[in-house]
Amino acid sequence: LCFFRREKVYSAGNDSLLCVHDVVTRDPILRFKAEEPIYNVATNVRALASLSLREKVYSAGNDSLLCVHDVVTRDPILRFKAEEPIYNVATNPRDDAVIMSASEDRKVRLHDLRSNEDMIAVEGSEDHLSHP
Numbered sequence: 001l002c003f004f005r006r007e008k009v010y011s012a013g014n015d016s017l018l019c020v021h022d023v024v025t026r027d028p029i030l031r032f033k034a035e036e037p038i039y040n041v042a043t044n045v046r047a048l049a050s051l052s053l054r055e056k057v058y059s060a061g062n063d064s065l066l067c068v069h070d071v072v073t074r075d076p077i078l079r080f081k082a083e084e085p086i087y088n089v090a091t092n093p094r095d096d097a098v099i100m101s102a103s104e105d106r107k108v109r110l111h112d113l114r115s116n117e118d119m120i121a122v123e124g125s126e127d128h129l130s131h132p
Contacts, residue, residue, distance in 0.1 A: 010057050012045035018059055020071060030071065049089040049099065058099055060086035066101050068113060080111050080118065
């Protein structure tokens with residue numbers, strides 16, 4: 001669950017759907033379905049993130065994929081693959097081209113969307129990593 005601007009909320013979960021909801025009307029605006037190849041949303045989505053100034057949403061889950069989605073065009077922009085399920089995603093409020101993820105393999109990855117590569121992957125914890 002994450003906010004997008006003031007009037008929208010993103011949600012996702014075990015049903016393989018990523019939804020955009022209108023906060024005022026409480027209606028779903030968009031749905032990203034896993035069975036439609038254009039969306040390729042992770043099954044059992046575990047983490048969502050967005051930036052209030054951009055029309056992007058980041059999803060990650062048990063399929064070990066971090067996906068970047070363009071909400072306006074409804075197209076997937078990029079995908080990053082981890083070795084294990086990804087449990088957390090965090091955006092950078094100063095640079096929307098850089099995002100972080102944390103996965104079950106105990107690695108924190110810094111992703112550069114401009115080059116479609118991991119900038120750095122560090123191992124840190126002996127337990128699962130999380131972001132509040």
